[in-house]
Amino acid sequence: MIELRVSKTLREFTLDVDLAFDRGVTLLVGPSGAGKSTLLRIVAGLDRPDAGRVMLDGRVLHDSRVDVPAFRRDVAYVFQEYALFPHLDVLDNVGYGLAARGASRSAQSTAARAWLERLGIGALAKARPRELSGGERQRVALARALAWKPRALLLDEPFAALDETLRLRVRDELRATLASLDVPVVLVTHDESDAIAFGGPIVRLERGRVAESSRL
Amino acid sequence: MIRAAVAFGATLLVLFIAIPLATLYAHLSPGRFAALITSPDALSALRISLVTTACSLALTLLLGTPLAYVLARGRFAGRDVVDAIVDLPIVVPPAVAGLALLFAFGKYGLAAPMLGPLHVQLAFTTAAVVLAQVFVGAPFYVRAARTGFASVERVYEEASATLGMGPLRTFARVTVRLAMPALAGGAVLAWARSLGEFGATIMFAGNLPGVTQTLPLAVYLGLENGDVDLAAALAVVLVTVALAIVVLARLLERRSA
Numbered sequence: 001m002i003e004l005r006v007s008k009t010l011r012e013f014t015l016d017v018d019l020a021f022d023r024g025v026t027l028l029v030g031p032s033g034a035g036k037s038t039l040l041r042i043v044a045g046l047d048r049p050d051a052g053r054v055m056l057d058g059r060v061l062h063d064s065r066v067d068v069p070a071f072r073r074d075v076a077y078v079f080q081e082y083a084l085f086p087h088l089d090v091l092d093n094v095g096y097g098l099a100a101r102g103a104s105r106s107a108q109s110t111a112a113r114a115w116l117e118r119l120g121i122g123a124l125a126k127a128r129p130r131e132l133s134g135g136e137r138q139r140v141a142l143a144r145a146l147a148w149k150p151r152a153l154l155l156d157e158p159f160a161a162l163d164e165t166l167r168l169r170v171r172d173e174l175r176a177t178l179a180s181l182d183v184p185v186v187l188v189t190h191d192e193s194d195a196i197a198f199g200g201p202i203v204r205l206e207r208g209r210v211a212e213s214s215r216l
Numbered sequence: 217m218i219r220a221a222v223a224f225g226a227t228l229l230v231l232f233i234a235i236p237l238a239t240l241y242a243h244l245s246p247g248r249f250a251a252l253i254t255s256p257d258a259l260s261a262l263r264i265s266l267v268t269t270a271c272s273l274a275l276t277l278l279l280g281t282p283l284a285y286v287l288a289r290g291r292f293a294g295r296d297v298v299d300a301i302v303d304l305p306i307v308v309p310p311a312v313a314g315l316a317l318l319f320a321f322g323k324y325g326l327a328a329p330m331l332g333p334l335h336v337q338l339a340f341t342t343a344a345v346v347l348a349q350v351f352v353g354a355p356f357y358v359r360a361a362r363t364g365f366a367s368v369e370r371v372y373e374e375a376s377a378t379l380g381m382g383p384l385r386t387f388a389r390v391t392v393r394l395a396m397p398a399l400a401g402g403a404v405l406a407w408a409r410s411l412g413e414f415g416a417t418i419m420f421a422g423n424l425p426g427v428t429q430t431l432p433l434a435v436y437l438g439l440e441n442g443d444v445d446l447a448a449a450l451a452v453v454l455v456t457v458a459l460a461i462v463v464l465a466r467l468l469e470r471r472s473a
Contacts, residue, residue, distance in 0.1 A: 044378050045377070045378075046374050046377070046378070069377070069382075069383075070374070070377040070378055071376075071377045071378070071379075071380050071381055071382050071383070071386075072380075073378075074380070075378065076378060076379070077374075077375070077378040079371055079374075079375060081371070083369075083371040083372055083374070083375040085372060085375070085376075085390060086372075086394070087393045087394060096376070096379050096381070097379040097380050099381075100376075100379055100380035100381040100382075100385070101380055144379070145379075148379070148380065
């Protein structure tokens, strides 16, 4: 479970939330610029709140005394444009989190290949990110985020880089994959239809505050 | 009419650069060149040039890489000042740089109270050659590396961090790798500048055969001593290396573009 009670002054308003994300997928919705991405970045350790506390499974990630750096949080993050490493092939991208944890080359490769197969892109192992389509990139980014068994998964507008027809298909696939995970998953989207399609709990953020928090 | 004038002027300038360099190659027969270049004097200068430029390049990479990264990413007071200081040696005349180094590290220089008790004598040693080369060459590397680091999008470093890679390993595996064409290009330029270094070296390190006499200094001494053929042979080596570097730098530029 992710628990956070944080505040941070942003350009136009103050982000001020008190939230808990349980195991399973929670949709974080709201208009662009409502502070959704900042919230994710605070959980991941990429941004610091001005005050407050972030906890994951009872472990303090951030409070007034502790600030666990991003690389020690075990929180996976799927970036809006995916941020796949352009100098690595798909297999090394997906194995990166395991490499960070000292896994052997063969262990990295085995786990990465398993995830690629699971997401139906096993044939792309040796491809470079620039050779992939938008949907393929998204799947590689997801595999890279999950291959090392993170304790939480954050996805920032995972459909924003996709065109409309692809978007619906990828959304269904992603929903199926995320449903099988046993960790808290927070998916940020500005698109209400995503929220409806995913079902599950929704948190609506407006100008830095929780406007609605519901279980559908 | 204007076209013809432009073409004429352009041709003139290109020939003005190319012909003198080409005459260096025409000066010696291949056999004579081979004999001269394997003479003890030539080999000594070659050895000193290779050893000192290897050392100065290593120092430049070691000290210049963090500096370039800080200049590209850091936000601190006085960054523009640091930036300007690093660029200075590119425009300061080499002889002035040599004099400055002498004033700083010479027998009676600024650092003498520190170096003296340790019995460290820098001026007119091989180490002085290395320092002079770092002084004139490092700015070329730092400039290129700074631009290279600035062009690496931060999100890749953030992605690496969220995947569990610490800052140093992220730097090595992501930042440096993505900036590599710029780093390599800068390193090649810095090395080339160091290899050709003359003015600061002769002021600060002198022209001692076997100790501080690098290739450019040997060319100068060859001419002084009336051994024009030796000077020409060494010059051919330097021009050939320069030619290779220009080609290499272009290839790296193309890769980074």
